[in-house]
Amino acid sequence: MTGQPPRAPRTPRRGGWPAVASVALGSFTLVLSELLPVGALTDIGEDLSVSTGTTGLLVVMPGLAAAVSAPVLTVASRGLDRRTVLWALAALTALADLVCALSRDLTTMLAGRLLLGLALGGFWAVGAAIAPRLVRPESVHRASSLVTAGISVGTVAALPLGALAARSAGWWTAFWAAGLLGLAALAAQIRCLPRLPADSAVGWRDLAGVVRIPAARAGLLATVFVFLGQFASYTYIAPYLERHARFGAGAAAALLLGYGLAGIAGNFLAAASLARSVRATVMASAAALAAVAALLPVAADSAVLVAFLVLVWGAAFGALPLSLQTTMLRAVPAAPERGLAVFVTVVQVSLATGSLLGGVVVDGYGIPASLGVGAALAACAVAVVAAAPVRRSSRRPDPKPDSKPDRRPEQKSVV
Known part of the structure; x- marks a missing residue:
């Protein structure tokens, strides 16, 4: 692993930790939404009149869609302000959850999960690279950890929330709650994120x-x-x-x-x-x-x-x-x-x-x-x-007066 993390702008407008927190809220909402069906799989299957095995498609669909959408959306959004891309992904997350909340058949439910998968892949390809641009270089790891903490917190909250909703007010209420969280993430990102120009245009050859x-x-x-x-x-x-x-x-x-x-x-x-x-x-x-x-x-x-x-x-x-x-x-x-x-x-x-x-x-x-x-x-x-x-250390002892400096290229590390 070589090189240094991307340097953050010195004074991003409305950036810093509030902006990082808004992105972290988006990551939490995505993972929460992805795993909600796991806690209510049986109840969803009964209400949609499908088998438990078939209901498992609700868990598989977002992952497969994310695997495709990550590279596709990265190429398709090249040149766009990353702030605009994040706004679109947050809105798509909220829409996906609201579609699931209103679903009363498997086809509509799978459509909502497909939308969520598109947002999921796009966020982890684009959004995960945003945090280092919002804070000073010495805070990059802490900012990145706050965004990825949304994975762990969403994982912890999703199963009990889905199970509790299924056994009380109905499983669809969990998706209503996730949809509202998605709208909250969108509002926070509109308020806090600075302009984030694309680093460079990305094509398929670049990904390869x-x-x-x-x-x-x-x-x-x-x-x-x-x-x-x-x-x-x-x-x-x-x-x-x-x-x-x-x-x-x-x-x-x-x-x-x-x-x-x-x-x-x-x-x-x-x-x-x-x-x-x-x-x-x-x-x-x-x-x-x-x-x-x-x-x-x-x-x-x-x-x-x-x-x-x-x-x-x-x-x-x-x-x-x-x-x-x-x-x-x-x-x-x-x-x-x-x-x-x-x-x-x-x-x-x-x-x-x-x-x-x-x-x-x-x-x-x-x-x-x-x-x-x-x-x-x-x-x-x-x-x-x-x-x-x-990797060999890039800091070498000062050469002796009668010796020539070592100008051999530095060996790079792969980790």
Whole structure:
């Protein structure tokens, strides 16, 4: 990982932390909206008169749409003020949730989820690169961590909100609430965001060129292994807790809430660690992920140990989205949107593939085997980062009076 994060303007109009907070509210609303159906899947299926398996399309649709929309919207919006793009994405998020709130059939519901996927991919390709432009360089990691914290907070809030709405006022009320949050994010961004001219025009060749950069290639490969491993194993953590670790439904739900809270903490701890070493942060987080997934199958008889490992898992994975995103920002510092557009596509495809892989393994060999697969894939991510060349320090001792300065080009690091 080489280069420096993009420098922020010295005095952005109405920028700074209020602007960062408005973008963070947008990230929270997107992830909340994406995961809302998970907490109310059965109730939605009954009301729409479709099977639970078919209702699962409501979860798959946004991810697949985001994988396509990230590069497409990045190219289509080239040259546009990024503030205008963010306004459009916030409005699209609110519209998607309102369509779902009004839906009474599967087709309309899927249309709303498709709109959400378009906003999701566009935001993580464009919006994630905005935070460094809103604050001073020394605050870049903290600003980025605030935006990505929306992932963890949205993940924690989505399942209980969806479940509570389904069992009280109706599942559609959760989408009404998310739609209002989307409108609030739009209003905040209209009020707080400064003008943000596009860094450069991005074309399809530019996106394809990202994979030719060694730093980006290593970062993307590590991302593939991390998200394959995470979703091959974590997708089935609730059945593991209830069937193998013998947690009751209430205890399992409480532990998963703890997982989400630990993820929030891990996100902010990563922000401090990244300022010291991106390489070490990625390696430590992925190694912890691999260790937890490997230990859980043999720790099932100890509720205390299982609970401890799940909390470590939450903290480790909470650190990885920000760490891997920082990898791409530093790999393509001159045009971060290019790197993030490819990054989002890789994340979404790996997420869906990991869940599919985990399902095949669980059906054939059981849940403990899926945890083993997750551990092996996370270990591969550690190996990718460990094998990357280390950057030599750019600060060399002053040459002796009778010696010539070393003018050899500096060796660059891929992480």
